[in-house]
Amino acid sequence: MPFNLDILALSPPGWGGVLLGGLLASLELAVGGYLLGLVIGVGGAFGKLYGGPILRDLLEIYTTLIRAVPELVLILLLYYAGTDAVNQLLLLIGLPAVDISGLAAGIFVIGVVQGAYSTEVLRGAIQAVPPGQIEAARAYGMSPFLALRRVTLPAMLPYAIPGLSNLWMIATKDTALLAVVGFSELALVTRQAAGSTKSYMTFYLAAGALYLLVTLFSNVVISFIERHARRGMPRTV
């Protein structure tokens, strides 16, 4: 079966522009969700390590639940039930219901899922920092926040980067799941394009190539970041 590449052209008879638009939406989702996940992860990791018993138990429940339930179920649950809950809450305090944009809801969903995983990654990385370094920061009279910014975060980064780069790959792939709730990212527009032109293989392979390009490009960037984060570390053989 010959592949007709004209349907991948950028201008409207072809679907290339639509696919690139979908890729852009996917990347927006992935970046937003990943950053939100990192913020949750840093907070969660510190809460798990230094928080009180109740906070620790709550965070344990959060990470266990999120990591044991399929992302697809979580996305359906958070996307539909989450937007519903926000509107119920707004109604309760007497505000009119708002129409939550798909992008915001999607970023929220991916961020919550990523947060659980990055909590665990960052917790392991913080524990790998020799406690003497953190004690030294405290001995210098740094406030906890300053010690976090100057000592703990930079020192744990080399240990966290392999896990965090895995999470970035997972975030880019998880964006495809939002196709199921009708957010028009790469997987959904591919499906639409494939459905309306009936050339399924061409479009799925094209989308696969785009996802693969994102992965390969991220690998290059991550190796730069890793080299930068490891600049003070002794070279491992």
Next chain:
Amino acid sequence: MSGFFSALFSALDPLCGPVGLFSLFGSGTLVACGEAGWGDEIAFGVGITISLALATLPVGLFLGFLIALAAQSEEKLLRLATGIYTTIFRGLPELLTLFIVYYGLQILIQSVLASLGYEGRVEINAFLAGMVALAVVFSSYSSEVLLSAFRAIPRGQYEAGDALGLHRGRTMRLIVLPQLIRIALPGLTNLWLILLKDTSYVSVIGLADILRQTGIAARVSKEAFFFYFIASLLYLIIAMISSFGLGFVERWAKRAETAR
């Protein structure tokens, strides 16, 4: 005989049997069994999810083992091919892999049959497509786990096998594999839990798994939160049971290690 077994299974059905969760606590609610509620449909979905995961596991493990072997072979082309394979299938979203297998396999078989002179429509079983896609993804991840486990086994172990006059197959079976299982088990346990969750993607191509059944129930009854919550609970229970069972397997694999 088969009648006896099916009777036994229906008696021991943990969801809709005589002592099932849904029959005990669900009667009169939305998850009642039978015509009144969605209990038996969801129980059927649980069966599909578990059997899909169990059917995928051996195929994916076997493929992953072969790929791990190929990745450390002397042949340069073989190593390159495994590198490309694992990069592609770890880089593609699982959902897209599933679509490619589901639609692509259909088109491939159809065009092969057309060239043989058969012009009918071929419909691929969603279960089979899901199994192939999940096995491919599972094999690319498990090959990495197995490869690092292979690297953790000292060369001396192979040399000891040679010195005892065992041929290569027996060295693999008697010396390398038992250690390989022990080293790779934590990674493979992780992958099993991931596989269990990945089965939820097959609901998108119409296979009646847990998520599909609860999704239909949610749409019909307009109780989205309740049914998706039930689905999360079911996945959680399956994951807890299997991590409990895997604890036993791990203890069995470590039986020869010194106690610490």
